[in-house]
Amino acid sequence: VRLTYADIGRHAGVSTATVSRALANKEGVSAEVAERVRLSAQALGYRGNNAARALRRRQADAIGLVISDVENPFFATIARAVQRVAAQHGHAMLLCNTDESAGNERLYLHMMLGESVAGVITVPSLDDPAPFVELRDAGIPAVIADRVVRGGSFDSVLVDHRAGAREVVEHLVSHGHEHLGVIMINTAETGGRERMLGCRDAIEAHPGVRLTVREGPTVQAGGVAHTWELGERLARELMDLPDRPTALFCANNLLCLGALRGLRAAGLRVPEDVALAGFDDEPFFDLIDPPLTAAAQPVEEIGRMAAELLYARIADPGRVARSVVVPAQLRVRASCGCSAEGRVT
Amino acid sequence: VRLTYADIGRHAGVSTATVSRALANKEGVSAEVAERVRLSAQALGYRGNNAARALRRRQADAIGLVISDVENPFFATIARAVQRVAAQHGHAMLLCNTDESAGNERLYLHMMLGESVAGVITVPSLDDPAPFVELRDAGIPAVIADRVVRGGSFDSVLVDHRAGAREVVEHLVSHGHEHLGVIMINTAETGGRERMLGCRDAIEAHPGVRLTVREGPTVQAGGVAHTWELGERLARELMDLPDRPTALFCANNLLCLGALRGLRAAGLRVPEDVALAGFDDEPFFDLIDPPLTAAAQPVEEIGRMAAELLYARIADPGRVARSVVVPAQLRVRASCGCSAEGRVT
DNA sequence: CTGAAAGCGCTTACAG
DNA sequence: CTGAAAGCGCTTACAG
Numbered sequence: 264v265r266l267t268y269a270d271i272g273r274h275a276g277v278s279t280a281t282v283s284r285a286l287a288n289k290e291g292v293s294a295e296v297a298e299r300v301r302l303s304a305q306a307l308g309y310r311g312n313n314a315a316r317a318l319r320r321r322q323a324d325a326i327g328l329v330i331s332d333v334e335n336p337f338f339a340t341i342a343r344a345v346q347r348v349a350a351q352h353g354h355a356m357l358l359c360n361t362d363e364s365a366g367n368e369r370l371y372l373h374m375m376l377g378e379s380v381a382g383v384i385t386v387p388s389l390d391d392p393a394p395f396v397e398l399r400d401a402g403i404p405a406v407i408a409d410r411v412v413r414g415g416s417f418d419s420v421l422v423d424h425r426a427g428a429r430e431v432v433e434h435l436v437s438h439g440h441e442h443l444g445v446i447m448i449n450t451a452e453t454g455g456r457e458r459m460l461g462c463r464d465a466i467e468a469h470p471g472v473r474l475t476v477r478e479g480p481t482v483q484a485g486g487v488a489h490t491w492e493l494g495e496r497l498a499r500e501l502m503d504l505p506d507r508p509t510a511l512f513c514a515n516n517l518l519c520l521g522a523l524r525g526l527r528a529a530g531l532r533v534p535e536d537v538a539l540a541g542f543d544d545e546p547f548f549d550l551i552d553p554p555l556t557a558a559a560q561p562v563e564e565i566g567r568m569a570a571e572l573l574y575a576r577i578a579d580p581g582r583v584a585r586s587v588v589v590p591a592q593l594r595v596r597a598s599c600g601c602s603a604e605g606r607v608t
Numbered sequence: 609v610r611l612t613y614a615d616i617g618r619h620a621g622v623s624t625a626t627v628s629r630a631l632a633n634k635e636g637v638s639a640e641v642a643e644r645v646r647l648s649a650q651a652l653g654y655r656g657n658n659a660a661r662a663l664r665r666r667q668a669d670a671i672g673l674v675i676s677d678v679e680n681p682f683f684a685t686i687a688r689a690v691q692r693v694a695a696q697h698g699h700a701m702l703l704c705n706t707d708e709s710a711g712n713e714r715l716y717l718h719m720m721l722g723e724s725v726a727g728v729i730t731v732p733s734l735d736d737p738a739p740f741v742e743l744r745d746a747g748i749p750a751v752i753a754d755r756v757v758r759g760g761s762f763d764s765v766l767v768d769h770r771a772g773a774r775e776v777v778e779h780l781v782s783h784g785h786e787h788l789g790v791i792m793i794n795t796a797e798t799g800g801r802e803r804m805l806g807c808r809d810a811i812e813a814h815p816g817v818r819l820t821v822r823e824g825p826t827v828q829a830g831g832v833a834h835t836w837e838l839g840e841r842l843a844r845e846l847m848d849l850p851d852r853p854t855a856l857f858c859a860n861n862l863l864c865l866g867a868l869r870g871l872r873a874a875g876l877r878v879p880e881d882v883a884l885a886g887f888d889d890e891p892f893f894d895l896i897d898p899p900l901t902a903a904a905q906p907v908e909e910i911g912r913m914a915a916e917l918l919y920a921r922i923a924d925p926g927r928v929a930r931s932v933v934v935p936a937q938l939r940v941r942a943s944c945g946c947s948a949e950g951r952v953t
Numbered sequence: 954c955t956g957a958a959a960g961c962g963c964t965t966a967c968a969g
Numbered sequence: 970c971t972g973a974a975a976g977c978g979c980t981t982a983c984a985g
Binding site: 265310311312313314315317318321323325332333334336339340342343346347350355356357358359360373374376377378379401486487488491520523524527546547549550551552553 | 610655657658659662666677678681684685687688692700705719721723746831832833836868869872891894897
């Protein structure tokens with residue numbers, strides 16, 4: 264017993280065409296009739312049918328967000344920021360978690376085509392531009408957030424992962440460490456690759472310093488708990504080395520937390536026995552024992568700007584692709600060996 | 609240039625009806641023809657049109673999740689669990705953040721009607737059954753998670769907030785505290801109300817013990833950062849009292865973290881100067897300084913079970929409403945004053 | 954400013 | 970097992 268425009272039209276004494284125009288606030292309806300239609304719709308308790316509208320307009324009032332896992336607070340913040348902007352535009356948000364799997368990512372991006380979504384925002388796990396080109400060919404704008412997809416020019420919000428990682432590692436080196444352990448995220452995607460390059464950049468000017476790198480398999484597979492465990496395991500592996508590093512750099516938030524747990528379990532004090540620093544900050548990092556030093560991405564901005572780029576393109580499909588680059592910012596706390604006041608000691 | 613069943617039918621030499629049946633794996637198509645249709649669809653690169661299907665079937669291949677804020681890790685875990693189950697059923701998930709506003713909640717629940725969603729899962733901010741009844745009347749099943757909506761019987765996953773809160777507060781009392789500060793979430797919804805009752809239960813048997821309660825305005829409004837600040841501010845307020853409490857109970861994860869920050873800023877040591885315990889556990893609580901004692905809700909299970917209840921009802925709309933009750937579990941760590949081994953000292 | 958009518962791309966009852 | 974045809978509820982070009 265769903266109400267339709269025919270019901271409203273009957274009630275207001277107008278055609279369905281007029282109902283449509285009135286409810287969509289279109290030009291060409293007398294103010295009086297428009298008001299009457301709106302009143303009728305309200306009186307009858309009209310609810311709308313987005314499927315019918317989407318079918319006819321060939322576009323849904325929704326956007327898609329494809330990330331690896333909302334349970335990671337980094338992505339949760341992105342999701343919140345994107346949803347906020349979408350809501351301002353009267354759009355719903357379809358949330359897809361790929362678990363950092365290329366297969367899932369293709370699947371969901373493909374699903375977006377079927378949903379006739381107005382646009383999609385992705386933090387891509389893969390470096391393959393094909394799905395994005397396909398989206399574009401279907402007239403669906405896509406924005407890439409936080410990572411890079413090569414072989415196509417897309418609207419994107421980029422973070423300088425490389426400089427961020429370099430800064431953290433340089434900071435560790437400035438504490439006098441000569442052997443650093445690195446717990447890396449998947450270097451198959453640009454975030455990981457760039458962070459790895461940043462590590463190498465940092466030691467280049469310091470001939471005596473070396474890196475021992477451990478990279479887990481695709482990080483998010485198995486969920487957030489798995490990444491914690493990975494960090495824990497890799498930290499212990501590095502500490503079990505006969506020639507163990509004196510400082511650890513972890514390439515993301517969860518790995519860093521996991522590593523800290525691993526170090527504790529091994530009876531090692533941070534920073535006295537091993538220094539620790541990470542990439543990605545969290546609001547609770549200053550409450551951790553010890554407070555964690557990390558390169559902070561401006562996460563909320565990344566999400567918001569990605570959404571704004573998307574809506575700018577929806578408004579003007581012809582504009583040239585734009586890349587916004589935002590810096591990561593080193594937040595020095597105590598886990599690197601600095602004093603509480605943030606001084607190198 | 610979107611492909612339709614007509615294109616596939618032409619390619620495979622069959623009608624659109626047969627294409628539909630073949631691609632939906634329905635009975636009544638010869639295996640040979642079905643295979644031919646599938647091959648044609650693949651060869652042509654058919655993408656589907658969910659809007660058309662939803663319009664015709666009067667139901668979208670999607671479910672809705674209405675929560676207050678994914679940025680709160682509690683809700684992020686719920687979202688992840690729900691999305692996982694939805695994906696198993698080939699459904700997309702529409703994520704709505706209400707910021708704990710009754711108006712937004714009604715808006716989004718209403719939007720779900722327009723989306724012709726197959727079902728919705730809500731952690732409701734309000735105690736008003738009306739929108740859920742409306743959903744039901746429209747044939748859309750709704751499951752209530754983590755909280756209670758009175759005045760209607762719905763499928764729901766309930767946590768015993770009251771017993772959980774009682775346990776935490778009793779534990780604090782067992783440390784010998786006689787004046788407890790309580791930083792409360794919104795008691796307009798059942799989670800808050802029940803947790804408050806649990807606090808009162810706990811002191812009932814202890815005539816010498818009293819509570820000083822502070823309740824913020826609707827908690828999530830203004831986002832997660834605002835809840836942190838609220839916890840911080842209320843903790844300081846309680847500590848500024850001439851007759852200050854010697855222990856604090858915080859009614860959720862973010863308030864507890866905020867309170868800890870407030871206590872630190874006030875130069876107070878936890879648990880030496882004030883004991884602290886919360887409701888809702890997080891995976892990183894054991895890494896906090898000091899490790900936080902809290903009642904843990906089985907969050908992933910709550911999300912998963914809510915989704916399973918939803919799909920059970922979608923499969924059998926006639927079944928009676930079912931409530932699953934899960935317990936909160938006290939996790940004793942050091943912030944309450946226990947030793948590292950979890951003993952009352 | 955307003956309406957009649959076509960059509961978006963599916964699914965399904967009906968007929969064969 | 971297969972097809973012709975109606976119809977889901979909108980929007981929009983066209984005509985007036």
